[in-house]
Amino acid sequence: MRTGTFVSDPTVTSVSLDSVPATVEIQDCLDTTGYRLVDAKTKRVVPGSGGGRHLATATATRYHGRWLINYGAGHEDQPC
Structure with missing residues (x-):
């Protein structure tokens, strides 16, 4: 199981x-x-389950009046 805090603070680019x-x-x-x-x-x-900080990107698209994430990727090779 997972414990602790997962921190995310997304920004629209x-x-x-x-x-x-x-x-x-x-x-x-x-x-x-x-x-x-x-x-x-x-x-x-x-x-081996230690965490870190890395870049993540996503694309949201508006369908029928709702924003839906249609693509997302974690870039563990790109620290931030």
Whole structure:
């Protein structure tokens, strides 16, 4: 199971409201330094499950009056 805090503070990096459908690009620095995978029975941290900080990007598109994430990627090779 996971314990701790997963920190996310997304920012809209571009907006295209004139496109059909309208889209926005989102960028985030995901911080999982305080988020750990632990054994549910023993509550011990699973070795190698340490967190870090890395870039994440997403695209949201407006369909039928609702914003939906239609693409998302974590870039663990790009720290932030």
